Amino acid sequence: MSTPISGTHFGLTAGDYHATIASVGASLRTLEHRGRPLVVPFDADEVRPAYRGATLAPWPNRVVDGRYTFAGVEQQLPLTEPNRGHALHGLVSWLDFAAVDRSGDSATFAATIEAQAGYPHRVEVTVAFRLDEQGLHTTVTGTNTGPTAAPWGTGPHPYLVAGDGRVDDWTLSLPASQVLTVTEDRLIPTGLVPVTEEGGVFDFRTPRVIGDTFIDHAFTGLRRGEEGEAVVRLTTTDGSGVEVSWDSSCPWVQVHTADQPDPASSRLGLAVEPMTCPPDAYNSGTDLIVLEPGASASASWTIRAV
Numbered sequence: 001m002s003t004p005i006s007g008t009h010f011g012l013t014a015g016d017y018h019a020t021i022a023s024v025g026a027s028l029r030t031l032e033h034r035g036r037p038l039v040v041p042f043d044a045d046e047v048r049p050a051y052r053g054a055t056l057a058p059w060p061n062r063v064v065d066g067r068y069t070f071a072g073v074e075q076q077l078p079l080t081e082p083n084r085g086h087a088l089h090g091l092v093s094w095l096d097f098a099a100v101d102r103s104g105d106s107a108t109f110a111a112t113i114e115a116q117a118g119y120p121h122r123v124e125v126t127v128a129f130r131l132d133e134q135g136l137h138t139t140v141t142g143t144n145t146g147p148t149a150a151p152w153g154t155g156p157h158p159y160l161v162a163g164d165g166r167v168d169d170w171t172l173s174l175p176a177s178q179v180l181t182v183t184e185d186r187l188i189p190t191g192l193v194p195v196t197e198e199g200g201v202f203d204f205r206t207p208r209v210i211g212d213t214f215i216d217h218a219f220t221g222l223r224r225g226e227e228g229e230a231v232v233r234l235t236t237t238d239g240s241g242v243e244v245s246w247d248s249s250c251p252w253v254q255v256h257t258a259d260q261p262d263p264a265s266s267r268l269g270l271a272v273e274p275m276t277c278p279p280d281a282y283n284s285g286t287d288l289i290v291l292e293p294g295a296s297a298s299a300s301w302t303i304r305a306v
Contacts (some may be wrong), residue, residue, distance in 0.1 A: 004044035007096050014105040015133035017305075025093040026109045026127035028053035028158055031136055033169050033305035038242040040159035048166050048174035050258070051157045054093040055127050055140060058113060060155035061218065061254055061279035062086040066118065067284035070151055077118035080270065084186045087118070089157065092125055099170035106130040112145070119151035123291065135304025141297075144291035152289040153277040154299050155250065159258055159269030162241035163233040167210055167257050171240065173233040174204035180278055181189040187216060189279050195219070207233070210270070216256045218278045224248070235306055246301035251287055252275035274301045 020030040027048055030041040042052050066077035066087035077087035105233035108128040115122050122145050125268030130137045140154045163168040179202045181190045195203040201213060205223070220231040228248050232255070235241030246253075256271035276299050277287040289297050 003271060006042070006044055006046060006048055008099070009044060009100065010099060010107045012129060012131040012136075014131040017131050017133070017135065019129065019131055019136050019272075021107055021109070021129055022048070022053075023097050023099065023109060024048065024161060025054040025095065026072070026097045026125075027055065027093075028113070028129075028138075028156070031158075031303060036163070036305070037161050038305060040161055048158075048278070051093060052159055054157045055125070055154070056089045056157055056273070056275075057092045057125050057140060057142060057154040058119065058121075058123055058151065058274060059087075059090050060275040060277070061065050061152040061284060062088055062187065063282045064186075064280045067201075068151075070282070071149065075118045075120070075294065086186070090154075091116075095143050097125075097127065100126070101128075105132065115146060119150075121148060122146035122293060123150055123152065135302050137300065137302045139298055140251040141296055143296040144293050147293055149293065150291045151282055152291045152297055153275065153281055153287075155254070155273045155275035156301060157273055158244070158303060159271050160234050160242045160244065160303075161269050163236040164237075166234070167270050168212060169209050169236070170210055170270070171235045171237075172204045172210050172255075172270070173207040173235075175223035175232070176253065177205070177221035178219065180218040180220070182217065182279075187279070189218075189284070207235070210257065214257055214259060216254075216259075218254045218275065220252050220278070222253070231306060232276075234270055234272075234277060239306070241277055241306040242303065243255060243276065244272050244301055244303050244306050246274040246299075247279070249299035250276055250301065252276070252278050254279070259267060271299060274299070296302070
């Protein structure tokens, strides 16, 4: 029996939840609650579209022009977003992760980023998925197994589905007070502003219907609960839906309405991506983690039904 093109698949079940993980990119391929999809899925024998469900590391989002300087040395990464000329979403999204631990409701995967042009560091990445009656919990850990300090950042890339309809029909609750503005053509960060600017188009602190709003922005200034969790919630008119929560390991979240040129595939789900650092952190240095040799850093998040 041949391996599906998206890698080896691992099904997890707990209570009313079921998830499928694909080994290529340690990707969340499906997640359902009582048979209701919580994320936009993809087929087993399909090349994963648009980073759908992928693990992002050693950076989330973009490195502008793929160029940065670290430890006094200028580096040039391959440009994986050619239409905008950037290095997009890290180096692990097409690695085939090995399963290093497995049970009926959990699976842990590991892969190594080998030293290469543009990123001359060796970092081991582990991605642990655990499903229980509270949802799907994911923890990504980077460990520097090389001889020099390495820049690091991570995040997930799920496209959330609240229920019937599309992004325009759903209500978004996003507890962020600041948004990172970007250029219209290349989405290069230009500055951090209150979400109340521009008529409050990016202010979803009070839940409201997304409508035709275009979003592909990073947010911060997150309001957190008593246990330190930030929560982004997406719901339908009857109040059911899906939410993502995460702790202080991710002070940023990227939200994208998944606009595509083809109306049939546009705005099928809302990308909600907790991030340890903002776009282009390799240049700005904002919240960039530096892993010293032998050091590790972890970040965690949970997706659950509403």
